[in-house]
Amino acid sequence: MDEHVKRMLDVSFSATMKISQLADDMEAGGKDVISLAVGEPDFDTPEFIIEAAYEAMKQGFTHYTPPKGISELREIVAKKLRTENDLDFDSKNVLITPTKQAIFMSVLAHLDDGAEVILPDPAWVSYGPIVKFADGILRRVPLREEDFSMDEEAMKEAITSRTEMMILNSPCNPTGMTMSKDELNMVRDLAVDNDLKVVTDEVYEKLIFEGEHISLASLDGMRERTITVNGFSKAYAMTGWRIGWLACTEEMLENIAKIQTHSITCATSFAQKAAFTALDEKEKGEKALSYMLEKYRERRDIIIKRLDEIDGFECKKPESTFYTFPRFEYDMESMDMSMYLLREASVATTPGTAFGDGGKKHLRLSFANSKDNIEEAMDRIERAVEKL
Ligand SMILES: Cc1ncc(COP(=O)(O)O)c(C=O)c1O
Incomplete structure (x- = not known):
């Protein structure tokens, strides 16, 4: 059936x-x-993170948490975003959830039926299905073969009056490239001119060998239209813990929180404690x-x-x-x-x-x-x- x-x-x-x-x-x-x-x-996963989860469990931290996440984790993520990513956010702008769930909810909460979504080609395997689950229409935009950068003309051609969103991923799975400042500025101009929302997946942020990571939401005009997604899986070798976050305006976050509340309720309680420790014990x-x-x-x-x-x-x-x-x-x-x-x-x-x-x-x-x-x-x- x-x-x-x-x-x-x-x-x-x-x-x-x-x-x-x-x-x-x-x-x-x-x-x-x-x-x-x-x-x-x-x-x-590094030992000190595992210890933190074990401690939390032993102390009975095995119950539901608030849907948006425990306050100390939301706060420390917001602090990280302010200090490392130049994003003017506080804990009210942060929701704790597995990274993939963050992308899923961001799209579901902010895309109308039949609206179009710009997605680079190639791009990570799950964005396409997520857009389809949200009844959106994909517009794939080929990356330049020579350096896997975004092609402004191709982007402009793909944007129509029905386009509502772009999904971007830098550092990028599968190409291994990071978006340059020029590319990000080009995306910013297109997003602002066409009043698009952007979901930016920055889950590989910590795995950079050359160059620097710039969060798209830190550029002028982007804070109010961007949902920044990140998580602990790749940086701290925590794929099985299912823990990450998203950050955006409070208004956007409230919509997403409705989906979290009525789907997974909250992220795993002791995984949240462990994730807090990963950021709190900075030196380790x-x-x-x-x-x-x-x-x-x-x-x-x-x-x-x-x-x-x-x-x-x-x-x-x-x-x-x-x-x-x-x-x-x-x-x-x-x-x-x-x-x-x-x-x-x-x-x-x-x-x-x-x-x-x-x-x-x-x-x-x-x-x-x-x-x-x-x-x-x-x-x-x-x-x-x-x-x-
Ligand atoms: C680009 C990208 N985004 C998101 C995810 C999902 O991350 P998580 O396992 O933390 O949900 C992955 C996992 O492979 C990924 O490669």
């Missing part, structure tokens, strides 16, 4: 399920598969972060060097995240290349088309994996590609 609900028709689990299913089957059959398809840190947090960042940087340099040596592969050096998005010059599309590498080399990758048509000639390779695994995966890919 459910498959007849109109809103669900256009949304599938994802093209990558086929790859992961096959990878699982191969592993079950005794094959040694290396996965470069994962989208999460390979580190465990930064130490853990810089350790992980250093490891990611070493691995990035290895994977980039190796990819460039593979015939027919070309890869821009990611400035951020733990993803590379190499282009390949073989007469096949990304899904076939991904399947080929899994079967032939026992390396799981994510086909670029999972992120949009702009990924047809790309694969996404995560370097949230050990150096040894990365080297071995590159050896295998190199040998497999030689046979093409």
Whole structure:
């Protein structure tokens, strides 16, 4: 019966399920598969954060919290936004919720039925389905192939009188690029001129190797129209905790809070305490972060060097995240290349088309994996590609 609900028709689990299913089957059959398809840190959550959750649980902090989140966490997030991101927000502007839920609720609360949403192509896999769940219409705007930057003319062409929102992601999964000040200014002008709301996903903010992160909402005219989303998953290796936040004007936040109240009620109580500690114990947090960042940087340099040596592969050096998005010059599309590498080399990758048509000639390779695994995966890919 459910498959007849109109809103669900256009949304599938994802093209990558086929790859992961096959990878699982191969592993079950005794094959040694290396996965470069994962989208999460390979580190465990730092000990001091785990301790904080354990303490909270032992002290009985296992009940509902206020829907918008516990006050100390909302306050410390607001302080972070003021001091690190130049955003004039206080705790009333912050709602605690898992990052993905934050994006989901932001779109659902601020998009009219049938309204259009500008989304770069390629972009992270879940924005499209979220827009569709909210009965919105997607307008994909190709990024420039040469540097994955946003193309002003293409953006202008995509904006119509029905456009209500843009969804942006910097640092970007899958490209590994961060938006420059010029790009952000261009987006600001378009958003202001066309009176658009913007959801900006900054969940990879802390994983930057070169350059700086600028929060879009800090630019003139953006505070009142932007919902800034961020979370603890990638920075503090806390994907399983399901904890993050969004920040926006109080008016926008009230709408979103209605959805939170009537859906998940609140974020997990002791995960909120742990997240507070991650920010409150700043020195420990930064130490853990810089350790992980250093490891990611070493691995990035290895994977980039190796990819460039593979015939027919070309890869821009990611400035951020733990993803590379190499282009390949073989007469096949990304899904076939991904399947080929899994079967032939026992390396799981994510086909670029999972992120949009702009990924047809790309694969996404995560370097949230050990150096040894990365080297071995590159050896295998190199040998497999030689046979093409
Ligand atoms: C760009 C982007 N945004 C949001 C998320 C979701 O984050 P979380 O797991 O904290 O909900 C991810 C996870 O992969 C992501 O890559």
